[in-house]
Amino acid sequence: MDATIGAELADQVARALSGVADVATLRALEAGAFPDAAWSALDGLGLATALVPEAQGGAGLGLADVVPLLEALGHAGAPVPLAEGIGAAALLAAAGIAPPDGVLTFAAAGAPVPWGRHAAHVALVDGARVALHAAGSLRWTEAANIAREPRDTPAPAGVPIAEGTLPNVWGHDAARALTAVIRSAQIAGALQAALALAVEHARTRKQFGRPIGAFQAVQQQLAVFAAEASAASVAAAAAARAADARGLAEAAFEIGCAKVAGGEAAAKGAAVAHQVLAAMGITEEHALHHLTRRLWSWREEGGSERFWAARIGTIVQGAQGPLWGFLTSRDQEPAA
Amino acid sequence: MTTLRFDLRDPPPGAAVLRAEVRAFLAGHAPGWTPEVRARSWMGFDRDFSRAVGARGWIGMCWPKHYGGAERSFLERNIVLEEMLAAGAPVGAHWIGDRQSGPLILRLGTEAQREKFLPRIASGDFAFCIGLSEPDSGSDLASLRTRADRVDGGWKLNGRKIWTTFGHLCDWMIALVRTSPAPEGGSKHQGLSQVLVDLKAPGVTIRPIRDLVGEQGFNEITFDDVLLPEDALVGQEGAGWAQATSELAFERSGPDRYLSSHPLLEAGRDALREDAAAAPALGREVARLWTLRAMSTAVAGMLQDGADPVRQAALVKDLGNDFEQALPGAMRALMDTDAMPEEMRRMHAYLTQITPTFSLRGGTREIMRGIIARELGLR
Incomplete structure (x- = not known):
């Protein structure tokens, strides 16, 4: 991977969203409106096939390249299903299916489908089998997570448009693992946005004759928040590198570590942000809760901290020799 | 920000x-x-x-x-x-x-x-040991009072350093001392210098301080008219503060800031291999360790590239200290201490007593978080 590619993609996304996606967009989305302007702005960038191999018409990038882009989406509260589209296109291409244009999403069979009601197509992943359905051909039961993001369940699917099988390196839990990487990166981005709101408030809100950020009790809490946000970001990037190097299945350990780091950071960061923004941050009109409710939602999706910690625990319980030897055996040593 | x-x-x-x-x-x-x-x-x-x-x-x-x-x-x-x-x-x-x-x-x-x-x-x-803290100067390090005054052929050292780890076993100390008064109305960071002190020199008195484990971990070292040769000065006279703080990224980001309790985690994993109910809690600690290692290694890479990631180092130290400090408690939550294998129990007992030092040495938790808060624009 090349770090400048990641930074450029993130910058593209941030620029495309500025002016077409704000708190009002998230509010409208949560009330059921698809953000057409934001979608058009991003769709025109051609990022949906970022992970599709060049031979199949994509950009041939790796997960590590798109982590900064996913963070930028998270920073904006993920107003459009671009992350879902990127993931779905990667899964479809890996299964030998050409990803269709338009709003595209994916989920593990049986799991709620992010943005299902707004999608044109959906990739449902059952073990190693990937099935592409026209969303309109499915009967949807609409539901939402606590961020009021659409999380809809299709009735047992009819005849898919296309079907394929994932290569072994994707494993039998690819939809969950890919969702975990995506949500880990989005959490890292949303944490940065929430931290910026909290810091800005601490610098401007005055009590006892000075900004509340002048009080060490407030400074120390925000420092903890910043450290957690950095940990979440580093972990997401490191997990993506592992997935690029070994495939999703063999990177379950690293992906789990990142999801645990992100989930824990989400909890701590949201708590500090609300403490600093006090009653204002709880109000419907304030921007903060659009971020914190997403943090609390995204930590559940693609496996919770508990789910992944249990899996990591089982892996290290079964590892031969010292734990340290297992950890270092995961290092990506470049070929000599 | x-x-x-x-x-x-x-x-x-x-x-x-x-x-x-x-x-x-x-x-x-x-x-x-x-x-x-x-x-x-x-x-x-x-x-x-x-x-x-x-x-x-x-x-x-x-x-x-x-x-x-x-x-x-x-x-x-x-x-x-x-x-x-x-x-x-x-x-x-x-x-x-x-x-x-x-x-x-x-x-x-x-x-x-x-x-x-x-x-x-x-x-x-x-x-080597490090001479920074004094009886009245801890986190407010620049308030230190140990003095090296110019004399014929060198310096005369007077004062006291404390909490000097292994002072009684070491050969040399590099001490941060005052070589000229802080300028009137100026910064107390001026006028400090770093000097090499031979701990066997006449006038050096080392008094052991027993720690809570009952061991002589650290010491109080008194300098009573200790004569230092001309070449005891390290670097530039008066630049001691900048010199001492310029390598903090090296001091604070290393694996010694998150691995201090690691042998206990190894023993815990070994003891809990067959315990399915312990998997989530064990996995949580391992996930944290993995994340810290990625962060610490990233800082090492930045140091290798010649960057000065001093703030990243403070951040990694703070997170790392929290982790290594909490590990005995995490293991205790998984196993009653009397059920731990003897080796694990003994490590747990030792670490329970000594882990409070992890967020003190090398700069306290509060100082680290203050550095991060400054980076956030809050100070």
């Missing part, structure tokens, strides 16, 4: 070979280490072991060969440090010289100082 960058790094070429060499070396020494020695980590002092490490070329390994170094990369050195700490090796006799004193002398010392000290640090023969 800016976001602190952490650029991830792959291991250097040959990492696996180097790791295997260090592991084979450690396997030869490990049978002699009690659970308490392993739990002591870099607070374990064993000169014979340090000389053996030096003989392998693993002290000062980034320094020029001319000064006893091995001209290896900073990331290669990081591998050696990780392996030593993960095994609970008693590295205390060379840790400070390798981490701080040697690099300082290499960077700012005179040619004569380099020739005199570096080869003997690298061989494990010279043990």
Whole structure:
């Protein structure tokens, strides 16, 4: 991977969203409106096939390249299903299916489908089998997570448009693992946005004759928040590198570590942000809760901290020799 | 507000070979280490072991060969440090010289100082300690009062340093002292200098301070008209504050800031291998360790590139200290102490008592978070 590619993609996304996606967009989305302007702005960038191999018409990038882009989406509260589209296109291409244009999403069979009601197509992943359905051909039961993001369940699917099988390196839990990487990166981005709101408030809100950020009790809490946000970001990037190097299945350990780091950071960061923004941050009109409710939602999706910690625990319980030897055996040593 | 960058790094070429060499070396020494020695980590002092490490070329390994170094990369050195700490090796006799004193002398010392000290640090023969804290100066370090006054042929040192780890076992100290009064109305950071002090010199009195474990971990060292030669000065007179703080990224981001309790986690994993109910809690600790290692290695890579990630280092130290400090409690939540295997129980007992120091040494938790808060624009 090349770090400048990641930074450029993130910058593209941030620029495309500025002016077409704000708190009002998230509010409208949560009330059921698809953000057409934001979608058009991003769709025109051609990022949906970022992970599709060049031979199949994509950009041939790796997960590590798109982590900064996913963070930028998270920073904006993920107003459009671009992350879902990127993931779905990667899964479809890996299964030998050409990803269709338009709003595209994916989920593990049986799991709620992010943005299902707004999608044109959906990739449902059952073990190693990937099935592409026209969303309109499915009967949807609409539901939402606590961020009021659409999380809809299709009735047992009819005849898919296309079907394929994932290569072994994707494993039998690819939809969950890919969702975990995506949500880990989005959490890292949303944490940065929430931290910026909290810091800005601490610098401007005055009590006892000075900004509340002048009080060490407030400074120390925000420092903890910043450290957690950095940990979440580093972990997401490191997990993506592992997935690029070994495939999703063999990177379950690293992906789990990142999801645990992100989930824990989400909890701590949201708590500090609300403490600093006090009653204002709880109000419907304030921007903060659009971020914190997403943090609390995204930590559940693609496996919770508990789910992944249990899996990591089982892996290290079964590892031969010292734990340290297992950890270092995961290092990506470049070929000599 | 800016976001602190952490650029991830792959291991250097040959990492696996180097790791295997260090592991084979450690396997030869490990049978002699009690659970308490392993739990002591870099607070374990064993000169014979340090000389053996030096003989392998693993002290000062980034320094020029001319000064006893091995001209290896900073990331290669990081591998050696990780392996030593993960095994609970008693590295205390060379840790400070390798981490701080040697690099300082290499960077700012005179040619004569380099020739005199570096080869003997690298061989494990010279043990160094750091003279920073004083009875009335802890976190407010620049308020220190130990003075070195110019006299014929050198300096005369008076004052007192405290909490000096292994002061009674070390040969040399690099002390931060006042060499001229802080200017009227100016910063108290001015007028400080770093000096080399021979701990066997007349006028040096070392008083042991027993710690809560009952061991002589640290000391109070009094200087009573101690004569220092002209060449005791390290670097520039009056630039001591900038010199002492410029290497904080090296001091604060290393594996010694999250691996201090690691042998206990190894013992816990071994004891809980068959316990399915323990998997989530065990996995949580491992996930945290993995994340910290990625962050610490990223900082090592940035140091290798010549960056000065001093704020990233403060952040990693704070997170790392929290982790290594909480580990005995995490293990205790998984197993009653009387059910722990003896080796694990003894490490747990030792670490329970000593972990409070983890967020004190090298700068307190509050100071680290203050540095992060400044980065956020709050101070």
